[in-house]
Amino acid sequence: MDIQIVMQQVISGLAIGCIYGLIALGYSLIFNAVDVVNLAQGSFVMVGAFVYGASFVRSYGWPAFPAFAGLIIVMAVFGMVCEFFFYRPLRYAHVRTKLVALLALSMLLNNLALIIWGPYPMGLEGPFGTKVLSIKGATILYQNIYIIAITILLLILQFYIFFHTTLGKVLRAVAQDKDTASLMGIEANQAVSFTFAYSSILAGIAGMLIAPVFTIGTGLSQLGFMGFGACIIGSFTNVSGALIGGIILGLFEMFSASYISSLYKSAIVYLLIIAFLLMRPQGLLGKKEEVSGL
Amino acid sequence: MFKKERNIALAIIFLILIITPIFDRAPYHIFVLNMVAINIILVMALNFILGFAGQVFLGTVGFYAIACYSTSLLTVNYGLSFWQAVPFTIIVTSILSLILGLPTLKLKGFYLALMSSGFIYIVLDILRNWKSFTGGVWGIMGIPRPFIGTTLVRSDLHFYFIAITITLCLAIFAVLIEDSKFGRAFKAVRDDQLSSEMLGINSHMTKVLAFVMCGIYTGFAGSLFASLQGFVSPEMYTFELNATYMCMLVVGGLGSVPGAVLGATVLTITTELLRFLREKYLTFYALLIIIVLIYMPGGIITYVYQIIGRLFSLKNKPSQKEEINVR
Secondary structure, eight states: OOHHHHHHHHHHHHHHHHHHHHHHHHHHHHHHHHSOOOTTHHHHHHHHHIIIIIIIIIISOOOHHHHHHHHHHHHHHHHHHHIIIIIGGGTTSOHHHHHHHHHHHHHHHHHHHHHHHOSSOBOOOOTTTTOEEEETTEEEEHHHHHHHHHHHHHHHHHHHHHHHSHHHHHHHHHHHOHHHHHHTTOOHHHHHHHHHHHHHHHHHHHHHHHTTTSOBSGGGGGHHHHHHHHHHHSOSSOHHHHHHHHHHHHHHHHHHHHHTOSTTHHHHHHHHHHHHHHHOTTOSSSOOOOOOOO | OOHHHHHHHHHHHHHHHHHHHHHOOOHHHHHHHHHHHHHHHHHHHHIIIIIISOOOOOOHHHHHHHHHHHHHHHHHTTOOOHHHHHHHHHHHHHHHHHHHHHHHTTSOHHHHHHHHHHHHHHHHHHHHHOHHHHOGGGOBOOOOOOEETTEEOOSHHHHHHHHHHHHHHHHHHHHHHHHSHHHHHHHHHHHOHHHHHHTTOOHHHHHHHHHHHHHHHHHHHHHHHHHHHSOBOGGGOOHHHHHHHHHHHHHHOTTOHHHHHHHHHHHHHHHHHGGGGGGGHHHHHHHHHHHHHHHOTTOTHHHHHHHHHHHTTOOOOGGGGGTTOOO
């Protein structure tokens, strides 16, 4: 067990964990706002990767920064459209109806992506290509450092928005109590719409960052379950819990693939998630609460 | 409520399904009818947990795969006959549902959704990679057809009569359960867990019971499918297939046995008609689920009930019409 190899694995585990954390943040934002788990979050990640990688960079040949700006605008609009057509008509329905509808939305997006972008996975070169950084014999992809840096920046930005702006106050008020918030003159529907847009942006950025590591394909929507798992491990109600859960999951995945079995990689990761679900369903950072049915 | 309409609807649908082969014996159509029978059982299984008990369960395909594989392994590797393998398969799936259901059904609903979808990936990983036991991606071949007396059921047509008989029995059993105290308990827990607990219903065990029923029904479907197809391979079981069953149930009518039967029948045939679209038919299914959920949450069975009510001039109080609205 070389220290260099372990270091490489820690960095790539951290990078993939940051991606899971970003997806998990999207889950926990929507969950706190409307009490529903957005089962289509994984498909949002996939749409982000396709829009950025397949359309903007590969087809239109835009450079990284305009493509990034375009991605944010597209994902914001996309999140609002999804909310308007698939969530809003059902907002008074039972949670289980919403879950089924969001699952259907995820299926719809996956199949639309197949129709629009075709079934063949595409490769994408990141802004740093395959350049590596060598520290004492350990080779680290610049892309991984880039992923970690962007995640930290996004977290700082989110902290600023949520705790130092009026918009953040509105979002937190709606998350706490929608009815009281609307009595205070807050447009709860708009706030929910904005939450969907924001978490869709997070998913889009996660898709953009992960595209060079994996290939762009509908398989990316499976990442949604990893984000969900990150929420379970961390906490559904706690923002830092989502990120910590993601990082734990990323590191665990990386190390179990190298030291236990790479064939059963995803089975082992899902077993960890299910074990957490059974042993500590409120997550590492969550408070113990009376949990009951739907 | 709607008991008369429900029974008449079930009788009509099964009558049509049973007499269809008399007029149409094209081998492909008979195969589709067999699939209809199997899908009906699967959708009724999903109806127990999602329709009656109201828990979002996404793992039907995982259970189905395990049921198919256990029948295949028992018959091919251990030399059991089909009829001996069926009870063991059902024991396997019901114990599995007990193990998965006991801890997760205590928690909020979406935990079951996640657990069950993770479960599918675990099952598929094991089926693909445990080559010495499951045959890897090649699957298992040579699963025998059932014997009736001493004759082997070779033709799909005769197999269809076995399958539709089992389906009919299971449908009648589902209706009996719906009318029993267990059925009422399922629906009480679905509609309001807190109030049902105040009435002395053990909500956790009720949900587990619904889940075990789901496992038992899936066991039947898996056994039949393995024997019908003659081989199993992990490629058949996809997440999309799962969504198809969800769509059949939602379109037919959540929480209604004839709804499940009708949804499975109509959409299995539609899937065959839409074969020329390849995988794109799933787009259509996904849109269908959302449209049905928004505009007719009771599914198409509500309209069937209305038509039957008018044809047979059954009287229902207006207030009873609310009941099948599962929102």
